[in-house]
Amino acid sequence: xxxxxxxxxxxxxxxxxxxxxxxxxxxxxxxxxxxxxxxxxxxxxxxxxxxxxxxxxxxxxxxxxxxxxxxxxxxxxxxxxxxxxxxxxxxxxxxxxxxxxxxxxxxxxxxxxxxxxxxxxxxxxxxxxxxxxxxxxxxxxxxxxxxxxxxxxxxxxxxxxxxxxxxxxxxxxxxxxxxxxxxxxxxxxxxxxxxxxxxxxxxxxxxxxxxxxxxxxxxxxxxxxxxxxxxxxxxxxxxxxxxxxxxxxxxxxxxxxxxxxxxxxxxxxxxxxxxxxxxxxxxxxxxxxxxxxxxxxxxxxxxxxxxxxxxxxxxxxxxxxxxxxxxxxxxxxxxxxxxxxxxx
Amino acid sequence: xxxxxxxxxxxxxxxxxxxxxxxxxxxxxxxxxxxxxxxxxxxxxxxxxxxxxxxxxxxxxxxxxxxxxxxxxxxxxxxxxxxxxxxxxxxxxxxxxxxxxxxxxxxxxxxxxxxxxxxxxxxxxxxxxxxxxxxxxxxxxxxxxxxxxxxxxxxxxxxxxxxxxxxxxxxxxxxxxxxxxxxxxxxxxxxxxxxxxxxxxxxxxxxxxxxxxxxxxxxxxxxxxxxxxxxxxxxxxxxxxxxxxxxxxxxxxxxxxxxxxxxxxxxxxxxxxxxxxxxxxxxxxxxxxxxxxxxxxxxxxxxxxxxxxxxxxxxxxxxxxxxxxxxxxxxxxxxxxxxxxxxx
DNA sequence: TGCTCACGTGTAATCGATTCCATGGAATCG
DNA sequence: CGATTCCATGGAATCGATTACACGTGAGCA
Numbered sequence: 079x080x081x082x083x084x085x086x087x088x089x090x091x092x093x094x095x096x097x098x099x100x101x102x103x104x105x106x107x108x109x110x111x112x113x114x115x116x117x118x119x120x121x122x123x124x125x126x127x128x129x130x131x132x133x134x135x136x137x138x139x140x141x142x143x144x145x146x147x148x149x150x151x152x153x154x155x156x157x158x159x160x161x162x163x164x165x166x167x168x169x170x171x172x173x174x175x176x177x178x179x180x181x182x183x184x185x186x187x188x189x190x191x192x193x194x195x196x197x198x199x200x201x202x203x204x205x206x207x208x209x210x211x212x213x214x215x216x217x218x219x220x221x222x223x224x225x226x227x228x229x230x231x232x233x234x235x236x237x238x239x240x241x242x243x244x245x246x247x248x249x250x251x252x253x254x255x256x257x258x259x260x261x262x263x264x265x266x267x268x269x270x271x272x273x274x275x276x277x278x279x280x281x282x283x284x285x286x287x288x289x290x291x292x293x294x295x296x297x298x299x300x301x302x303x304x305x306x307x308x309x310x311x312x313x314x315x316x317x318x319x320x321x322x323x324x325x326x327x328x329x330x331x332x333x334x335x336x337x338x339x340x341x342x343x344x345x346x347x348x349x350x351x352x353x354x355x356x357x358x359x360x361x362x363x364x365x366x367x368x369x370x371x372x373x374x375x376x377x378x379x380x381x382x383x384x385x386x387x388x389x390x391x392x393x394x395x396x397x398x399x400x401x402x403x404x405x406x407x408x409x410x411x412x413x414x415x416x417x418x419x420x421x422x
Numbered sequence: 423x424x425x426x427x428x429x430x431x432x433x434x435x436x437x438x439x440x441x442x443x444x445x446x447x448x449x450x451x452x453x454x455x456x457x458x459x460x461x462x463x464x465x466x467x468x469x470x471x472x473x474x475x476x477x478x479x480x481x482x483x484x485x486x487x488x489x490x491x492x493x494x495x496x497x498x499x500x501x502x503x504x505x506x507x508x509x510x511x512x513x514x515x516x517x518x519x520x521x522x523x524x525x526x527x528x529x530x531x532x533x534x535x536x537x538x539x540x541x542x543x544x545x546x547x548x549x550x551x552x553x554x555x556x557x558x559x560x561x562x563x564x565x566x567x568x569x570x571x572x573x574x575x576x577x578x579x580x581x582x583x584x585x586x587x588x589x590x591x592x593x594x595x596x597x598x599x600x601x602x603x604x605x606x607x608x609x610x611x612x613x614x615x616x617x618x619x620x621x622x623x624x625x626x627x628x629x630x631x632x633x634x635x636x637x638x639x640x641x642x643x644x645x646x647x648x649x650x651x652x653x654x655x656x657x658x659x660x661x662x663x664x665x666x667x668x669x670x671x672x673x674x675x676x677x678x679x680x681x682x683x684x685x686x687x688x689x690x691x692x693x694x695x696x697x698x699x700x701x702x703x704x705x706x707x708x709x710x711x712x713x714x715x716x717x718x719x720x721x722x723x724x725x726x727x728x729x730x731x732x733x734x735x736x737x738x739x740x741x742x743x744x745x746x747x748x749x750x751x752x753x754x755x756x757x758x759x760x761x762x763x764x765x766x
Numbered sequence: 767t768g769c770t771c772a773c774g775t776g777t778a779a780t781c782g783a784t785t786c787c788a789t790g791g792a793a794t795c796g
Numbered sequence: 797c798g799a800t801t802c803c804a805t806g807g808a809a810t811c812g813a814t815t816a817c818a819c820g821t822g823a824g825c826a
Binding site: 083084085095096099100103105106127128129130131132133134135136 | 811812813814815
């Protein structure tokens, strides 16, 4: 139906298509007269430029792609929102893709974006399933295609790609310090999947914080989840059955925390009395919980904006300055004196 | 960097670009020999077809767009996920756009999609701010552009567009019946913004359910929120101060419910004792709450799939069969005998 | 006055694929 | 065996914009 092209506009305005193009893209010099005529004609005919044709010739699409690992995780949807807003301000559309924590879907999306010749890519990289030496073949192709690329949240250390990430060291130090002051000795950690660099970072920062606070690190107190609610629930059962009877738990993301807290509620565990809980990611549900849950949070809005800015640097052939955000610890009533151990 | 075109592939394979194209798109008949040669050459050179060029000529993009009103609302991110998965199965990419409950952003996104010539649009329409006679000008242009379009979740009654929506009448009837059986008389409703058809539907179904159960509808017990957490919090305060001292509340979506429940927790109201609560949208946080919150939920996965299917019908110039999903009521421990009224 | 320069404009090439059309050779049929 | 059909293929047009290049005109300068 929309058969109105720039030629139609040009004809209606009585100029050539070159002039019409110049007016509509506002680049070269044009006379006030033809500018007026072309604009009137375009409006009149309801001209909608064909983005395909435009970017075929001009080799830019004004589109970037954002690949996240799970749209339904509020952490990533917040990030996506921040990226999208910032990109919009810079006049670019954002393709949001969903890897579903699955590197096959990731590759599919990346292939589609490559084929669409997006101007740049912001990726929360999926790790490598087993073969941790080589990032996925598709990721290699992206890199060798020369498409501007930055990583956000997670990174792949094998590749030398600008990354925007967060450091939880300071926050975990504070958190562990607080727990120790409350008398906790056995602190469990419900972590994320090892293929995510954030999960590894949080885990090692946890160990470092224990040591820095003079507590012993205990390998058996680490549970490997997958950042989803179901694994948080599994972790919650695991905590209850653990022979060291941990009195405090730190959980690596919000969905896992919600899963775990649901199990503890059902089991009659009193969080903030029997068990102290700290969760990564500040989401509204943590404040709804009774008692409210202490959190370690990232400034996702800033991270999203920083990722776009870094990408713009790469697109302009500049070296983006590396940036690391510091997470913040917020103590709340979910922290209590270590006293009774949770019954099974 | 990626200067490898189909001509390069053709040359490397020793055939013409026409043959190469035929092999790679798998349409017309090609000999086994050239098929083999072309495929080898393409793989060898790392050929990535240029989607712009392809769709410029073939006038299809294998891309649909989904416009939702808030990515950070789990309701919509679930819907987006369902749509995306279903579209992927049908070989189409999905552009997810975010209206932010704002019709200016909606229009911006729609314009971009129109310009990109997406094959179809699935839209959760924003209402009209004041001028409820005319849907936004951009929406009119979409319609007159002939781009296949379906509405999902919400609808715009002024336009005759296929819509996939949910009916909460039955579920609300059950819910109100249950509340009445528990002795509740004054039931408050924290609703959504009037510009959303779902908010209107839920509100009128609420009134109808009251009447059907022989309770009187009371206008002053309706609070107009905006589907976000902050307005839920406002609504919660409003409930506490209400002179009719409602003993039960129904909340129109999950973010508002979380906002409201946070306020009530802070105020020391015992949900499931002092106050009975039912929330729309089944999200994990509702089960985490102590006590778990009764919900009225939609099958978003099916709705998302149905939307894609309906869109495919429209794209094939067929009339999609209209479909309405029935929401489901799940009673939980947040419902209690009406007894004490909540103190202020 | 003559020359250069800048500016607005039109013509035509171009981006990278798909696809219409013509062609030559093989296969099939009477 | 000659005619017809079918199939694989190459040449060239095409999609709708941008843009390199050329041209004419009027201003500025010596």
